[in-house]
Structures are given as structure tokens and as C-alpha cells.
Amino acid sequence: MSNKKIVVGNWKMNPGTVDEAKRIARKTRRAASKLEHTDAVVCPPFPFILAAASRKKYLHYHLGAQSASFETGGAHTGEVSANVLRDIGVEYVIVGHSETRREGANIGDTDETVSNRVIAVLEAGMKAILCVGEKNRDESGAHFDFVKDQMRKSLADVPKLRSQDVILAYEPVWAIGAKESMKPEDICEMAIFVKKIFSDIFGNDSAQKVQVLYGGSVNFHNAADIMKIGQVDGLLVGRESLNAVGFVELLKAVDEVKY
Numbered sequence: 001m002s003n004k005k006i007v008v009g010n011w012k013m014n015p016g017t018v019d020e021a022k023r024i025a026r027k028t029r030r031a032a033s034k035l036e037h038t039d040a041v042v043c044p045p046f047p048f049i050l051a052a053a054s055r056k057k058y059l060h061y062h063l064g065a066q067s068a069s070f071e072t073g074g075a076h077t078g079e080v081s082a083n084v085l086r087d088i089g090v091e092y093v094i095v096g097h098s099e100t101r102r103e104g105a106n107i108g109d110t111d112e113t114v115s116n117r118v119i120a121v122l123e124a125g126m127k128a129i130l131c132v133g134e135k136n137r138d139e140s141g142a143h144f145d146f147v148k149d150q151m152r153k154s155l156a157d158v159p160k161l162r163s164q165d166v167i168l169a170y171e172p173v174w175a176i177g178a179k180e181s182m183k184p185e186d187i188c189e190m191a192i193f194v195k196k197i198f199s200d201i202f203g204n205d206s207a208q209k210v211q212v213l214y215g216g217s218v219n220f221h222n223a224a225d226i227m228k229i230g231q232v233d234g235l236l237v238g239r240e241s242l243n244a245v246g247f248v249e250l251l252k253a254v255d256e257v258k259y
Helices: 018-032 046-052 082-087 111-123 142-154 160-165 184-202 204-209 223-230 244-255
Strands: 005-010 038-043 061-065 092-095 127-132 166-170 211-215 234-237
Touching (some): 005 244, 018 038, 018 046, 018 061, 018 244, 038 244, 046 061, 082 111, 092 111, 111 127, 111 142, 111 160, 160 166, 160 184, 160 204, 166 184, 184 204, 184 211, 223 234, 223 244, 234 244
Parallel strands (some): 005 038, 005 234, 038 061, 061 092, 092 127, 127 166, 166 211
């Protein structure tokens, strides 16, 4: 487990105005500057990335993006390349979020396109936050095979040397937007499992260094228990990252966690 924790705020297609984006980013920056053991990453919609940036360098505050094209340039209307994102200061990119993988989604990601996006992000010199997670869970344990297959395909052709810049975000689809998050004990089991699969792909040394995040109905009330009992390195936060007050409290809670 890494000594440095990480909390990623996925703003999705929010907020509604650039002024609101600046306000949320400003409060997050101030909170991040007071953290000691945690990095905060904000991932706004593409048009708001520069609004979330700052001329002044803030400790523990980083810019992220919600996706990146696997194309480097050319006639790809509506796409944004990894190189362009890096050029405007982005350091982290979410890849393969369940909402982009969902059937009928605008992006319509497959494991193959996710793998291509991961490679593009890594080659551009950024860190890829790879999202994996099952749609359903039952007593048969089929979710283990689903996540295993998803990881192997989504990391296909990623060079071992580049694996150090991959962050795993386990986000069970059924827990996203739910009233309660997954039980911390079950999160711990899955965190161990995804590290095992990562080890099978890249070797034990790489698995010892990879960070594992949890995403799915995370808020400042449950963050500490998810971190401590779930034994994860950080969190992928959705709607709570837009609640400036709640997100600041969440960052504080994570920073104070001692394993």
C-alpha cells in the first residue's frame, strides 16, 4: 500500500457554469494545500479544465480529465488527444469509467478502446486511472471472473515499464449512485483481488506499487471507514466532489486515516 493517498473528484458533466467550476476548484485547492498525506485530483468537463487550474502552484492539488482519445490528432471531431490534455496541465486521466463503457453511451467504450486510451495516456506522460468493476454481484462469484477478464483486456499491450503510472479504480457499477457504498470488508476483498490480477499481468513488484482506489457512493461520512477497513489507497468520488463543503471534509477525513 502506498504511503501517499489520492482522492479523485470526477465532476462528470457538471457544474453548469464556469464561475461555479472556479468556485469549487478554488475551495478544493485551499483544502488540498493543507493536506499532509493525500493528493487531490479534480477532473472537470473538458471546457472547465483551465478554469480549475491556477497560476499559483498549490501543494497536493492536481488537474485531471475524464477521458482522452487514443488518437494523437487528425480528423476526429469531438475528440481530445492525450497530448493536448498534457499540454494544458493535466496530470491524470480517468479511463474506462462505467458510464463510458455502458451500452448506448455516447463514447461506447470497449475493453479494446479502453486499452488504447490507457496506452495513449501513458505515452503522453500522464497517469491513467483505469476503472474496472462488475455490473452485478451474486453468490456464485461470477463477478471475480468478470473483473479479471476486464482488467486483462483493458491492460492489453501496456508495457510493464509503463505499469507504474497506472492507478486502479475499482467501482462496482451497482454501487454507483446507491444510497450506501459497498461494505468496507467487501471492498478490501476486491482490492486484494485486483492487485493479484495486476501481479499476474505485470509481476509482484509492480503490484506492490500500484494504487487501488474505490468508487461508488462515497461521501465524507463513510470515507474513513472505506479507507481503513477497505484497505484502499484512495477514493474516486462523484457527486460529493461537487459539494465543496462535503468534499473538503472528505479530504480531511482521508488525510487523517492511519493504517
